[in-house]
Amino acid sequence: MIWEQLVLPTLTVLLALGIGAYAVAVLDRLIAGALGLSRAGSAWLAPLARGAWLLTQSANVTEAPDWQAWRLAPLLYLMLAAVGLALVPWSASLVATDLATSVVLWGSVEALATVVIFLHGWSANAPLALIGAYRYVALGLSYILISMFVLIGVALPAESLQFTQVVASQAELWNVIRQPLGLPLFLIVGLGVSFWGPLNLADSTDLAGGTASEVSGPPRLAWNLARAAMLVAFSGVAATVFLGGWLGPWLPGPLWLVLKMFAVLLALLLAGRLLPRLSPERCVTLMWVVLLPLSFVDLVWAGLEALL
Amino acid sequence: MAVSWLRRLAARAPVPVFPALGVHGDAMLRELALDPGVELVGSPRHASVLLVAGGVPPDQHAALRRVHDQVPRPFATLWWRSEPLDGLENATRIDAPSALSDALIAAHRDVMLGRRGSSPRLLPDEPPNPWEGLGDDGHGGEGMMGGVPYGRPMAMNMHDDLRDGLTLDSLTFRLGPFFPALPPGMQAEVTLQGDLVQTWAVQHAPYPLGLDAVFFDARQQPVSIAELELARARYHLYRLFHGLWLAGLESVGLHVLRLARSLTPDSRVDGLRRRLARCGFFDLTMTASAALDDEQARQIGGPAARAAGLADDLRSEDANYRRLGFTPVCQQEGNTRARWWQALAEIDQSLALARQAAARDVQTSEVGSVETPRGPWREGQRPQDASHLLDELLPGLEWGEALAAIASLDLAAVSEWPLDASVAEPRTTPPEEYRA
Amino acid sequence: MNHGIGVDIAFFLLAVLAIYSGWRVFCTDSMVRASFFLLVSFIAVGAIMLLLTAVYLGVAMFFMMAVEMMVMALFMVMFMMNPAGLNPMKMVHQERVAMAVGAVGFMVLGAMALFAEFPERPLPADLEPVAALGRELLGESMLIFESAGIVLLTTMIGVVVLSSHRGRYGGAETGSVPPGLMPGGEPAGQPAQGEDSEGGHQHHHH
Numbered sequence: 001m002i003w004e005q006l007v008l009p010t011l012t013v014l015l016a017l018g019i020g021a022y023a024v025a026v027l028d029r030l031i032a033g034a035l036g037l038s039r040a041g042s043a044w045l046a047p048l049a050r051g052a053w054l055l056t057q058s059a060n061v062t063e064a065p066d067w068q069a070w071r072l073a074p075l076l077y078l079m080l081a082a083v084g085l086a087l088v089p090w091s092a093s094l095v096a097t098d099l100a101t102s103v104v105l106w107g108s109v110e111a112l113a114t115v116v117i118f119l120h121g122w123s124a125n126a127p128l129a130l131i132g133a134y135r136y137v138a139l140g141l142s143y144i145l146i147s148m149f150v151l152i153g154v155a156l157p158a159e160s161l162q163f164t165q166v167v168a169s170q171a172e173l174w175n176v177i178r179q180p181l182g183l184p185l186f187l188i189v190g191l192g193v194s195f196w197g198p199l200n201l202a203d204s205t206d207l208a209g210g211t212a213s214e215v216s217g218p219p220r221l222a223w224n225l226a227r228a229a230m231l232v233a234f235s236g237v238a239a240t241v242f243l244g245g246w247l248g249p250w251l252p253g254p255l256w257l258v259l260k261m262f263a264v265l266l267a268l269l270l271a272g273r274l275l276p277r278l279s280p281e282r283c284v285t286l287m288w289v290v291l292l293p294l295s296f297v298d299l300v301w302a303g304l305e306a307l308l
Numbered sequence: 309m310a311v312s313w314l315r316r317l318a319a320r321a322p323v324p325v326f327p328a329l330g331v332h333g334d335a336m337l338r339e340l341a342l343d344p345g346v347e348l349v350g351s352p353r354h355a356s357v358l359l360v361a362g363g364v365p366p367d368q369h370a371a372l373r374r375v376h377d378q379v380p381r382p383f384a385t386l387w388w389r390s391e392p393l394d395g396l397e398n399a400t401r402i403d404a405p406s407a408l409s410d411a412l413i414a415a416h417r418d419v420m421l422g423r424r425g426s427s428p429r430l431l432p433d434e435p436p437n438p439w440e441g442l443g444d445d446g447h448g449g450e451g452m453m454g455g456v457p458y459g460r461p462m463a464m465n466m467h468d469d470l471r472d473g474l475t476l477d478s479l480t481f482r483l484g485p486f487f488p489a490l491p492p493g494m495q496a497e498v499t500l501q502g503d504l505v506q507t508w509a510v511q512h513a514p515y516p517l518g519l520d521a522v523f524f525d526a527r528q529q530p531v532s533i534a535e536l537e538l539a540r541a542r543y544h545l546y547r548l549f550h551g552l553w554l555a556g557l558e559s560v561g562l563h564v565l566r567l568a569r570s571l572t573p574d575s576r577v578d579g580l581r582r583r584l585a586r587c588g589f590f591d592l593t594m595t596a597s598a599a600l601d602d603e604q605a606r607q608i609g610g611p612a613a614r615a616a617g618l619a620d621d622l623r624s625e626d627a628n629y630r631r632l633g634f635t636p637v638c639q640q641e642g643n644t645r646a647r648w649w650q651a652l653a654e655i656d657q658s659l660a661l662a663r664q665a666a667a668r669d670v671q672t673s674e675v676g677s678v679e680t681p682r683g684p685w686r687e688g689q690r691p692q693d694a695s696h697l698l699d700e701l702l703p704g705l706e707w708g709e710a711l712a713a714i715a716s717l718d719l720a721a722v723s724e725w726p727l728d729a730s731v732a733e734p735r736t737t738p739p740e741e742y743r744a
Numbered sequence: 745m746n747h748g749i750g751v752d753i754a755f756f757l758l759a760v761l762a763i764y765s766g767w768r769v770f771c772t773d774s775m776v777r778a779s780f781f782l783l784v785s786f787i788a789v790g791a792i793m794l795l796l797t798a799v800y801l802g803v804a805m806f807f808m809m810a811v812e813m814m815v816m817a818l819f820m821v822m823f824m825m826n827p828a829g830l831n832p833m834k835m836v837h838q839e840r841v842a843m844a845v846g847a848v849g850f851m852v853l854g855a856m857a858l859f860a861e862f863p864e865r866p867l868p869a870d871l872e873p874v875a876a877l878g879r880e881l882l883g884e885s886m887l888i889f890e891s892a893g894i895v896l897l898t899t900m901i902g903v904v905v906l907s908s909h910r911g912r913y914g915g916a917e918t919g920s921v922p923p924g925l926m927p928g929g930e931p932a933g934q935p936a937q938g939e940d941s942e943g944g945h946q947h948h949h950h
Contacts, residue, residue, distance in 0.1 A: 038344045053324075055314060059380070100799045100872070131503045144811060206708055208350040209350055275587050277555055277556035278588075289905060
């Protein structure tokens with residue numbers, strides 16, 4: 001009873017979080033190496049060495065920061081990633097939290113991520129970090145609507161807001177084919193929620209690291225870990241709602257999901273290395289004027305398809 | 309036991325280095341960017357080794373002390389062709405470029421393994437102004453208008469917003485001279501509203517640029533056009549590397565650096581241009597902002613002027629260049645995007661000229677004045693610093709646009725000392741004023 | 745009552761968190777902090793709703809309040825004369841009235857909870873909370889409401905896009921004017937401009 005309801009789900013989430021974040025770091029380094037950005041040492045050891053270095057480094061202090069928010073923000077972001085992973089169904093029965101409204105809960109994870117990232121930059125009491133925070137809010141408020149419409153689109157054929165039902169509804173046809181606009185739009189949301197690559201407006205190079213520019217030592221490790229974990233959580237959700245989750249022949253369900261998550265991660269990390277960072281104004285215009293109308297089209301498409 | 313295991317692991321990480329660039333220090337930076345054992349970081353908080361590259365003028369020592377104390381302990385400092393600050397007498401000084409990378413790695417390893425103590429604090433760790441707020445956790449204020457913490461003026465908006473009518477707090481701070489997104493040595497006082505630049509006041513001009521020695525030789529005697537044009541293309545490629553790094557395209561930036569390092573007259577940049585256009589560098593990252601008017605363009609000169617449609621180029625006055633069919637390439641808009649198009653077009657043109665000149669072994673015919681990649685160098689009149697133009701150019705731009713504009717503009721004066729090619733041995737001793 | 749002791753413990757912890765963070769809203773000196781303390785309070789209430797098996801309402805509370813508090817904090821930073829996001833300020837005004845209203849409100853609600861007779865209606869085993877709530881709220885008009893919602897949102901975005909500074913004839917800050925009716929002609933639809941009729945306007949000479 002306790003094993004099935006408490007220990008197993010917690011263990012699954014923690015394992016996915018740890019292994020997933022490590023896999024993101026290794027994969028990103030391998031991709032960077034393939035693109036000509038080679039670093040010394042083995043890709044497998046480097047994330048661990050980096051983590052060890054951050055653990056030995058002292059945590060930085062700024063002048064009169066908001067201590068509670070500054071130290072809590074990385075942990076809260078990590079917690080949000082954990083909540084996201086807890087919603088991902090690994091198979092029909094292996095789900096940490098099989099909530100009837102898991103799609104909406106994922107939406108609130110995205111919304112709360114905006115709050116947490118803003119707090120991380122705001123609380124440092126430093127100008128560059130604050131700019132990063134403001135920028136992220138502009139981005140966060142833009143992508144959240146796109147995300148909602150895309151997710152409502154996948155909830156329609158399932159007639160449910162439950163991820164397990166959404167997967168079940170894809171038994172005949174995956175949503176990636178049924179709603180061709182959905183996955184590309186959702187991948188952009190994924191880059192936004194973990195502010196990765198072209199959408200890294202919060203922690204960008206022109207802000208010397210943005211919200212993390214004043215952070216060092218263990219809090220920075222927690223922040224980097226949380227970003228990677230959020231990417232993993234997102235890839236889990238994307239694989240669930242668009243790539244049929246655990247469905248697939250021959251292999252066991254969880255393995256299928258891992259493979260699909262890996263594919264999503266690969267796409268996101270490649271985009272992160274190949275595309276330049278968008279100018280914030282362009283980014284916001286693009287979101288509201290191009291991508292949001294496209295998400296309307298996606299929703300209407302899904303609605304018509306559900307009616308027919 | 310556990311700690312030493314952790315530290316041994318930490319010693320194996322690539323060294324995060326924060327480069328504080330002094331005079332002519334940027335040449336070393338480009339070498340380090342290609343080094344797999346070194347990772348250049350943008351904030352001193354993210355570094356394990358502080359590298360001071362090149363001499364720092366004495367009036368910037370206070371700023372250097374502050375940067376030094378911002379690096380989290382434990383950390384090491386390394387001084388490349390630069391005199392360590394007072395209080396850091398035991399710091400390592402390196403002059404040979406070949407030894408730098410290994411010295412950085414060794415410094416990180418030594419600090420991690422405890423063979424060498426962390427660099428000591430130079431400044432007292434206390435706020436520059438004593439706290440004068442009220443309340444338990446120091447956030448107290450009274451009445452609607454709030455308190456005056458630190459005796460600082462209230463963060464009221466003194467200016468109307470320049471662009472969209474949403475007035476935010478104005479936030480004033482100083483940036484530089486070691487902020488890596490600005491030209492080395494430049495310091496500015498910036499007032500922002502949100503991320504909109506309200507005022508920009510350059511307080512220290514950037515350090516003079518070290519040009520390749522061939523541009524100096526060209527003023528004395530005829531030199532090979534192929535060599536001159538390759539040096540020009542290399543210079544623009546270095547600038548492009550900085551712009552790409554700032555835009556978050558590090559991998560393409562390193563590709564550009566490798567191209568610059570192995571540049572021959574047969575190199576091509578068509579592929580690079582296509583790659584940049586396809587990934588949205590010109591359309592989505594660079595904006596049509598910070599356009600120069602004719603007067604500003606004339607003051608800066610060189611590629612920035614040609615990007616604004618002024619076809620001024622000293623090379624058109626050279627008979628041998630004309631024989632090679634040289635006409636200046638120009639853009640019309642004069643904005644950030646046009647300047648990057650211009651940079652790529654000039655690289656392309658330089659390579660084409662170098663190809664033709666190498667085939668026929670053509671030399672320059674004019675001496676005395678030379679078109680440097682920074683701008684025209686007429687008789688006795690080096691290209692002068694134009695960074696004060698930023699004060700009128702940047703207000704009204706978003707932070708990202710402003711920094712992209714600075715990266716696309718080449719504003720520093722040209723140094724009277726050439727850059728030692730390949731950073732091997734200094735050709736001349738640096739002038740007295742810069743010896744820190 | 746068929747819930748375990750865990751639910752009781754969770755309820756009391758969340759209730760304490762909701763009240764504590766609600767109280768902190770009035771003690772802090774920064775509007776940004778106040779907004780996010782309020783958010784914590786709402787999240788605790790949302791979690792209590794989850795305990796009450798109001799699955800949709802609880803989760804919707806997280807979602808809506810997160811966006812709402814973020815927007816509220818930012819708008820206060822943007823529009824207030826002393827945006828307390830950066831400088832401290834006193835956050836409470838007219839304390840006596842506010843305290844009286846708060847006390848009365850608490851007593852009324854508390855009295856209702858204590859003295860009202862709640863009907864005894866156990867949840868059916870096959871309840872689908874989301875679908876049931878949707879039917880309860882929207883009934884037959886669901887499609888109409890959903891479509892109207894999207895149309896309204898589209899309209900709002902359209903209005904913002906049209907009224908932003910990038911107009912049909914260029915940016916507002918560059919003094920956009922409509923094109924002439926003939927090539928090179930005067931801007932169309934503009935009132936005739938006399939040299940002396942513009943006393944209040946500034947003339948720019950270049």
